[in-house]
Amino acid sequence: MTSVARGAVRRLAAFAVASEPGNERVALARVAEAVAGTGLAAERLDRLKTAVAEATMNAIEHGNRNRADLPVDIEVTQQGTDVVVTITDQGGLHQAGTGEQPDLARKLAGEQSPRGWGLFLIRNMVDAMDVTTDGTRHTVRLTMATTIPADEGATRENHL
Amino acid sequence: MKTTCEAEVTALPGGAVIRLSGDVDGTAADALTAAYDQAVAEGDPASVVLDFASVGYINSTGIALIVSVLAKARSQRRKVVASGLSAHYREIFDITRLSDFIELFPDLDQAVSQLTEQAS
Numbered sequence: 001m002t003s004v005a006r007g008a009v010r011r012l013a014a015f016a017v018a019s020e021p022g023n024e025r026v027a028l029a030r031v032a033e034a035v036a037g038t039g040l041a042a043e044r045l046d047r048l049k050t051a052v053a054e055a056t057m058n059a060i061e062h063g064n065r066n067r068a069d070l071p072v073d074i075e076v077t078q079q080g081t082d083v084v085v086t087i088t089d090q091g092g093l094h095q096a097g098t099g100e101q102p103d104l105a106r107k108l109a110g111e112q113s114p115r116g117w118g119l120f121l122i123r124n125m126v127d128a129m130d131v132t133t134d135g136t137r138h139t140v141r142l143t144m145a146t147t148i149p150a151d152e153g154a155t156r157e158n159h160l
Numbered sequence: 161m162k163t164t165c166e167a168e169v170t171a172l173p174g175g176a177v178i179r180l181s182g183d184v185d186g187t188a189a190d191a192l193t194a195a196y197d198q199a200v201a202e203g204d205p206a207s208v209v210l211d212f213a214s215v216g217y218i219n220s221t222g223i224a225l226i227v228s229v230l231a232k233a234r235s236q237r238r239k240v241v242a243s244g245l246s247a248h249y250r251e252i253f254d255i256t257r258l259s260d261f262i263e264l265f266p267d268l269d270q271a272v273s274q275l276t277e278q279a280s
Contacts, residue, residue: 021186025217046248054220104257107227108234114227117220117256124255 010078012038016071017056019064019089024056027074027087034076035083039147048083048144051125054118055087055140063089063138082127083146088139167195172272174279175207176200179268181214184222196229200236207278208233209271210262213244223256230261239263243271 013034017023028049035045056072064070073088102120106112123129128143165188170177176199180192199208210226212218218226233240243265245253253259265271 024219043247046246047251050219050248050252057219057221102256104227104261108231108261110231114224114231115221117223121220121223121252121255 008078008080012076012078012083014073014075016073017060018068019060019066019070019072020068021057021060021066023060023072024053027056027072028053031074031076031085035078035146038078038083040083040144041147044144044146047125048085048142051122051129051142052085052087054122054125055085055142058118059087059089059091059138059140062094063091065091078146081146083144085142086139087142088137090136091138092136093133094138165191167191169195169198169202171199171203171205172279173276174205175209175272175275176203176205177209177211177268177272179211179214183217183219184212184215184225185217185219186221186225188222189225192225192229196232200238205238207239207241207275209265209268209275210240210242211244211268211271212242212246212249213268215244215249218249218252223252223258226258226262230258234261241265241271241275243268 013030015030017026031052032045032049035048040048056074059072060066064072070090075086077084100112100116102116103112107114122142126142127145130141132139132141164182165184166181168179170179178195178199196208199205230240241263242253244267245264250264253262253264265274
């Protein structure tokens, strides 16, 4: 885990997707588009995309319970040298799956469900993952360090 | 949700290749399971190669499907190897420890070469 850098906050995108299976692909594509130019290296962008897709899937399935009328809200910001993605559902306090650490040997032995990789993947893909809830809204916050501070990125963008 | 995953089975001496294309997610269950069953029915292979060269996306549900295929293959004493994974998905195979149980090859040719050598 890296510490979250302090500095200027720049909103890169804010959007919502309906809680329908498959919309995690929409979310990851729009987040990838939003963070282009932040200096996030390609391999770290792949990691962020996987984390965003998994967190959005959890929000759709476990938070909003596949109710298409409930949105999953996604915001992308650059905060100092970090890209921060928040993914919010309307499910209040909930947890995807059983919370049990996936153990492949146990899964292969039939002692654990083959599923249950989502949170594990998210935690291993990003620099930091934080979860907050206010009773109704449940937010997962994903943080990835980049190489370009927000101020510099904004300046360069203005010159394009 | 419509699946984009397709699976093509090819029999080889001592093994079988399942060439996957599209997305390996929850919608891939039928295609992957049917392909594995077809590979087993056609040649009783000692090894099964899962080729991911034309796969652009694998999610946690897809990982679960791969775990299920691996579990089934192990219960039948078959070896599973994989080829064509991108660097990102090789990393995910490492993190999940799938690579402890599935030998990874950079491409299908190298996987098939080893498989046919073992069969001869």
